[in-house]
Every structure is written in C-alpha cells, then in structure tokens.
Amino acid sequence: MSLPPESQPVVELRHITKYFPGIIACNDVSFSVNKGEIFALLGENGAGKSTLMSILFGLYEPDKGDIYIRGKKSIISSPNHAARLNIGMVHQHFKLVENQTVCENIILGKEPVTRRFGLFSHLDIKKARKEITGLSALYGLEVDPDKRIDEVPVSTRQKVEILKMLYRNAEILIFDEPTAVLTPQEIEALLSIIRNLREGGKTIILISHKLEEIKQVADRCVILRRGCLTGIMDVKSTSTREMANKMVGREVLFMVKKNEHDFGREVLKVENLSIRRDDGVQTVRNVSFSVREGEIFAVAGVAGNGQGEIAEAIAGLIPCYEGTVVLDGRSVNALSIRERIEAGISFIPEDRQDTGLLLDNSLAENLNLKTYYKAPFSRWGILNKPLFISEADKLIDKYDIRSAEGSATTVRTMSGGNQQKAVIAREIELDSRLLVFVQPTRGLDIGAIETIHSDIIAQRDKGKAVLLISLELDEIMALADTIGIIYNGEFRHVSPAADLTTEKVGEYMMGGSLI
C-alpha cells in the first residue's frame, strides 16, 4: 500500500456478498473505482447492480465482505453515513416529495437554519436558494427552486436529484438507470452533465443495462450476471457484442425476426379522443388513430405524455371526455370494463402487480381472473374450482410459468418475470381481437424479454391487432409496424416504422416538428 493517495482507488469493494430471502443478490463481488473515473455497472435486470450500489449508499449492509473508501475500511450503515463519506445516489425511482418545492426537496435532511430571536429555529430558505442557484450554474443544472415537484417534468426532477447530491458535497455520485425515463435528446444532455461533473473532479458510478450509453461515456465497466462478477473491462477497447455476451452468458439476439405481410380489416379505431383528469388537466388532446388485423401499432413517448391514459380509456378504466373508441365497427364508449373484455379487448396494464394481479390469490385464480364469473367456470353463481386448476395447469405448461407450488401458488411469492408471464398468458388466451400491452417487458431479464417479444409477434401473425405502449425505444423499433409518437397528449407524427429512425422518433418525442 505504498501508492500515493491520489492514485489509490476511491472506492474498493472486496468480496461483497448479500443474501435476500431465497436468493443471493450479490455473490463475492470485488472491484475498485479510481478517482475522477466514469465507471459503469452493467447487467440485466435482476443481476444485482442496484443492490450492490444500495450497499455502497448505506441502504443495506453486506452479509460478507468489506468496503474501502479512499483507502480506509468503512462500514456504511445509513444514507447519512454515506453522505458523510461524500457518497451520493440518484435513484431510478426518484425519491422526491411531491407537494414540496424543488428547494425544500434539495435541503431535506440538511436544512439550513437561522435562529429567530436567538431561540426558535427557522428554515433559512433564502440561504438555501442562493446555494442551489450557485450549484446549478456550476454544473449546468438549471432549476427553479420555488416550483413544486408535481409541477416540473421528469428531466427536471432528475436534476433535482443530482442537486441533492451536490448540495451534500458528494464526491462519489452513483446514478441508478438514469436514462430509463428520458428521450434520446435528454439522454444526450444528461451524458454531457455527467462529463461536466467529471471535469469538476467527481467520480461517477453509472448503473445501466443500456450498452450504447455506457459505450458513449464510461471509462471502465464491470459486468454482473445473476449476482456474480463476470468481467472488468475497459469500455473503449471492448465491443458491445462482447459486453452483451458477458451480461447474458450467450449470444444475444438483437433483433427479433418479423415477417412483412398485409394488414387486414380495421379492428380498433380511436376518433378524436380527449381525456381529462379529475382536476381538470387535459392529458389527451384530440387523438385519432387505428390499428388493423396483423398490425403492431406502437406508441412512443416520454412517460406521462398521455399514452398510459389512452390505453386505460380503451380498456374502460377511465372515461373518455370526448371522442369515441370503436372496436370492429362498434362503439365501446358505453360498455363497462367487463363488457369490453367480452367484446374482445385484452389489456396488460403498466403496473402488473398492483393492477393486473390479485397478489394474495392463487395462480389458478389469477389465470382465470377474466373468466371466473361465467360458465363453465361458474354456474348459478357457484365457482367450479377444479376447472380453474386444470385450465391453469394448461397455461402454466404452455407459457412455462414457474412457481413454487404450481397453480396453488400465492402469486405474491412468484418472481416478477413469472408474474408478468402469467398476465401475458392470461391475456393472450382470451383470444381477443385487440391486445393492448403497456410496458410488457419492464424490469424483466433478457430471456423473458425475448419470449414475450416472440409471443407478441406470434399474436400479430395470427391476425390480432396489437397496441403496444412502451418507454423502451429499442423495443418499439424492433417490434412496431406503425409508430405513433405522442407528446403532450397529441400525436406528433404517425407513420410506418420503416420510414422512421431512432433519432427522428426521439425528436418527435421531444415535441420537435417535421422538417
């Protein structure tokens, strides 16, 4: 240990192991990060990257292994402790207080205080505002300190999260999947902010599963698979193919095979749809489009631009303020949710756990969630439980849904991937005319994603109409026949996928106009 302090690694993890009930989240992981580096943690969903960094940030403690910060062994027992070691983290799911201002969010936990009359402590908002404006200017993170969080867009919220770290003098900044919620242009902006931070002497650790971004900005990376470290490599000199292989352990199919064919009759027609929220805000403005048999119509857009609402309105979960939803020539506006299911609409909701499943019921009941009330599953109001089980077993077989006790398993105990498989199985087996899929592969590992993509293509080939809403541009470019880009509740552009490039789509997502 005779190296001078500057070239000592600023963060070193030795043999970190962490157990959670039933799984080994991190298995004997060791690596080090140098000061002033942009270091990436690469791996599929569920590989253990977030857990590892949560340990570094003090949210968890490792079961085995040690952490060395600036050469000194440290036990990081809480985020406060991590902050004292100048470690900060921008989380994937922002941890912001909606009904408080940008300024209040940034200072939470480290509030500047004055004493009124020497006695009463009082929040010194003026001082806070000054400091925040200073930091904003230094790193190019423009924010309005007095705006409430529920009034600012996602990219601003991310800036608030970054400012939170900088306000606490973080020197080591951890970013957890920062680009998941951004458009391509916003991603560019973020990557240049990250480079700015490095110029300012900060050390950046980037968690991601997006190879292209890592390639653009990282110096070195570490690859995790199922909790184990499979490689430490220099980013510039390694190909994305190599990195992908180490992530998954085999050759990865980057493109799904899709046959070109003619589309059939119109199945879904949305005419002049407008949706209003409870508080009067209009989330969807005068949207019209249609989906034909055998067509995958994908809606691209940054989260929160109205695409979720369109899907829910079609399924019947929220009312249409204006306009009609027509299925096979018949308006469904007046139909209840159950009537729409029977008319032929399958819906995979964005939140599979909260909306798509009854977590405390059995797999058998969940697989029959849309059929239990009618014959043959229920006669004279009495449920035919053995029939639930036999039907469920069929689906478990066909879709390879894994669970501890088969159809009797309580769904809550199943993994996220298998829960999603169950939802997809159920919705496909309804044999509906229209399949509305919202974020079908969110949070799943590559194997599951591939399976689901081929399921979607298979349904398309069978002549079903598929409405796909996704935040993953790669997924949209791979699957879509037609793409509609939504911005601020309106379709900026609709055209066959073949006519669009990723960059163009990104432009429309930001509200850019046709040139």
Add this chain to the structure above:
Amino acid sequence: MKPKNYFIKKVMVKTLGQEKSQGITIALFCIILSLLAGALLLLALGKNPLSAYRSILQGAGLWAKPRYAGHRSMLTDFMSLLDYTTPMLFASLSVAVALKCGLFNIGVPGMMIFSGFLATITVGYSTLPGWVARPLVVLIGLASGSLLGAFIGLLKHKFNTNEVVSSIMLNYIISYVTSFFIQTDFIDPLTRQSLKINDATRLTLNDAVLGNLKMDIPLLLPVGLIIVAALGFMLNQTRYGFDLKAVGMNSRASRYAGVTIGRTRILSMGLSGALAGLAGVTYFMGTFASIQPAVLPGTGFDAIAVALLGNSSPPGCLLASLLVTVINNGTTYMSSRMGVLREIASLLTGILLLISACRVFIQVLVQKYKQELENYYQTRKEAIHG
C-alpha cells in the same frame, strides 16, 4: 451462523408457521397471551388468576358452581351464555363481512338500536301471535339494517366519505334520535327504559320451563349457525364471495378484472347491515326486552374484537363470540365472588382486542424466523456437502 434465540424461533415456527393452520394457531396464541396479560393484571390486584378464571367459567355455565339458586343449574347458565352469544355472533359477522370487503363497519351499535327500535315500536308492542310476530321482527331487523348498511356504502361510493367517521356519526345520531322518541312516547318511568315488549314477539323464550329448571332459549341461535355455514360457503365457493374478497384485497385489480366496485361495496355493506340488524333484534328483543335510551350497546364495539380475533372468518367469529361472551358473562359472577371490579371484563376484552390487532405482525415475524431458519439449514447443508 446459528440464529440468536434459535430454540424459541424453532418452536414458534413449528407451532405458528404452518400456513394451513395459521388462522387457528395464531388466534390461540393471541388468546393465550391475553390470558397471561389478564393473569398478571389479576395478580397485581392481589387475586389468584386461576380461581378468577375458574369463576369466570362458572359464571358462564362452563363449570359447576358450588350452589345454584332455585330452578337454576349449570345448564341454565350455559343457555344464558348462548342467549348472549347470539347477538354477539351476528354483530361480529356483520363486522367481518364488511372487513372482508375492505370496509370498516363501526356503525354496528347504531344499526342495532335502529333495527331494535323499529321492530319494537312496530311489532314489539303489537298483539300479534308469536308465529307471525317473530318472523316479522326478523324481517324488520334484516330490512332496516341492510338499508342503513347500504346507505353507508352508497355514501362511500358516491361521495368518497370515510366510512368509519360516517358510521360513527350515524351511531350518535341514531342513539340520540331514538332516545328522544323513547323519552317522549315509549318510556317506562320506573325502569327509565323503553316499555317492555310483549313476550310473544320476543326472540328469546325467557324463563322457559324445562323440567324443574327455568332457562332462556335463544330461538335464533340455530339460524345463526346456519348463517355461519352459509357465509363460509358464499365467501369461498361463489362468484359473489370472490368479488367481495377481491374488492377488499385490491380494488384496482378487481376493477381491472371487470368487477363493479361500487355495487359490490354497497351490497356487502348491505349484507353487513342486515347482520347488524339481526344482532339488534336478538339483543333488544331477545336477550333483553327493552332499550336503554342514549346508550350504545357494547356488543357492537366488542364485535370488532371478535371479528379481528376470528380473522374475519365465519367459523372464527363463532368461536371468538363464544369466548368474549364467556368473559363478559362470567365476569359478573367472578367480580362478586372475588371482589374485583365489574369493569375488568371490558378491560380483558380490550387487551384481547389489542393483541388480536397484532396478528399480522405475529404472522410476519414468524415468517421472518422461518426464512432465517431455512437460510441457516441451507448453509449448514452446503457446508456438509460442499
């Protein structure tokens, strides 16, 4: 590494950790804890807990007393126990059904007074023969209770009112309004309660003669047992029960699945109200024969404890109702025999309620221990084979 307190954890997991039997085992555990707490309380008062508990059983008719008054025996005490259990059973089923649908019906006392009062002034003071009057009383109980229940459900569905606050408001409103009417038109100046109803309309055969014994026979108890079975069947085997429980567990997913949330909630509050109505008529026109103005029956509140202890399942409510009634009835005898305050009954029930409220915590704790032990066995297995 061996977990701390290994032996205790092992015992807890063994006894309380089996998913199939957890409903009963944890309930028993709660009861035992409450009995222990009660024992400590009694010791603090300088009384022998064992003789105290025995005299509770004696008072409830589950153990022989040294002496009985004329025409009384352990059997008559036991019949009296059943007589008091009947309204408690209906009241707890009312709370349980609402709970299963995710709703808190704290309005059972008000519903009881409402249905009891209505039935009293319409049928209770009439001269109808028993075979007409009694079914009529039951019908009025069912109808009036379900109306109130559905009303609370409607308020929640249409106006998003908090059903706890609205049902409690109704408790007080009903209590005061009926008190007003009783005081003005139906008061018995001697008892300060409403005028006694006619025997033919009463749902309990009071002082019925059997041999040389005089006992109270609750006519509706068999009906109660049938309802327990019917509710169990409804909740587990029918589509309506499925909907009811689904809405209670996750209203968003239920809606997604096509269940009409509003209708399901209103119907289940209506059912809950109907059961509360039955509790009302069996209480005010069965166990008792008059209404005390401006007093909310404690049975309605104790029913919450019973439903929690019984895990909101119909058979659980049956057993828990029996237990709580034993405590309530037996304590009168105990308090006179042992010089302990009568109020100790509600305190014991309160402690039972407190511990039952921690059920979920106990369940989660046992689950945690189970996982700890499994991890430990797993690592031990690996060490041996590895």
Add this chain to the structure above:
Amino acid sequence: MDNIIINGMAFSMPLFIIAVGGIYSESSGITNLALEGLLGFGAFCGGLTVAVIEHLFPAGSALPMYIALFAATVGGAAYAVLHGVLCITFKANQVISGVVINILSLALTAFLANQINTAVFGKTSNKFLLAVSPRIDIPVVSKIPLAGAFFTSVYPFEFIIIVVAVMAWYVLYKTPAGLRIRACGDNPHAVDAAGGNVAAIRYGAVITSGALSGLGGICFAYSISSNFSPSIFMGFGYLSIAAFIFGNWKILPTLATCLLFGFARSGGYALVTKLELPGSYSDLVLTMPYVLTLVLLIFFSKTNHPPRALGEIYDKGKR
C-alpha cells in the same frame, strides 16, 4: 347571542387543538382515528392528578387545574406511544389500531377510575371531580358589543390552546422538523434516502398528537362537566377528525371548521332554550354536530387531498 359565542368558543378550542394533533399525525403518514381514546386518556390523567394533589393546595386555588392540564398532555402523549408501536413497529392496519386504542381507552380508564377511587380514596365512583374552572373577562375589550363576547367569560385554557396552536403551526410549517414530518407523509422513501429516520419522525408526530389530544380532553372535561367520567367519550375525537378532513389537513381551515362545529352546537342549545322546548329535545340538539359532520362529509369528501402516503405501511425493503 353572546352566549352562543362564549359557549361556542369554549367548545371549539379544545376541538381545534385535538384536530391539530390529528393533523400532525396524519401529515407524517399515520392515520389517526385514535383521537377519541387519546383525549379520554388525557382527561383521565388530568382528573387523576387533580384528585391526588388537590388537598395540597388551598381551596379555590386554580393551580391544580394548570397542573392537570400538564398531566393530561403528558398522559395523552404516553398513551399515544401505543398507537405508534402498533402502527410503526408492528405495522398493523392503522384504522384498526385507532379503533382498538379507542376501545381500550374506554375500558382502561373506566376500570382504573373505579379501581383507584375504591382502593385509594375509599369511594365507589367512576368519576374524578374537578374544580370548576375560573373564567376571565378581559378588561376593556370585553365591553365591545358583539365582538367583545369573544373576550368575555373565557376559560384560561382557551388562551393556553391558542398559544400552543400557534407554536404547533410554526413548528409544522417553518422548522426543519415540520418539513420532515410533512415529507414523511408524502414520500417516506425520500426522507429515508435523505438520511432521516422515518420511524422516529413518525413516532414524534404521533406522540405530539397524543399530547395535544390529551390537552383537548382535559379542557373538555373542565368545560362540559367539571369531572372526568366515562361520558367524556362522546365522539368529539371523531368530530375533530372530520374537522381536519374538511380543513384538507391544513391548520387554518381546520380552525374555521371547528368554530363552525362549536357555534352550531351552542346555537342549537340556544335555540332550544329560546323556543322553550322540553328537556327531551336536548337529545335532538345534541345530534347537531354529528349531523353537520355527516352532511359536510358528504359534500366535501370528494375534493379532499390527504397526504399522499397516508395510511400506507412503510417498508424499508421496498424500493
């Protein structure tokens, strides 16, 4: 008219401070239906304190009353720990916990009041007698027609409540502690990631709600019946819950609602006296606050905005 104001204020103020307690707890994310039980337990502690110490003071002294107010505040705070333990540590359903606390409070105070009276004071009673509280007329201002009624025949505790309420308002909106409490009610994960201890902050908020409810309870005891007895549990805790629901969990609108309840109640009594209706009609008058609550609930529940994380069990493990 003057009486309506005087009696209305005497009822509104304790109701208000209890509601402020409720706001503290719910702003931190813990549903608090236990206000009824907390006010009762506080009143019990206050009453017990008076019964124990009053012989130490000369007759007619108001000092025992102030000590009782303090004891009630402490008692309420202590009893609230139970709600905290059930909701925060045991992660029980918060509505159930609230109802349990209320039922237990009734049973516990009835039993203890009886037991202590029998064992310590040798009398069979479930009441603790309190001295009649003095009432103050503020010089000069109380002579102003109409408005002067607000300063006439005022209970000392009304002043104490106003001071406490102002302090509570200041802490909740102007200090770091208040910022953190309100943040816990919106997004406890944010507080956790910022290094705050969510459990500790919530315990603090719940204990504060207990203290304020206890204070309100003993004030009710002094103003309504000059004693503590099981009849202190009259549903006022639930009225205060309704008050802060209409007040949208903000202190000033809640004050307005409490004033409305208070004047409705005193107005109703005045009406009965004016119309010279027989005593049984007082039963109908007593329903006024509850009916008003129900009506307001029906019309205003749709637009209320509770704290975002209210009633949700906070699990550190969930990310």
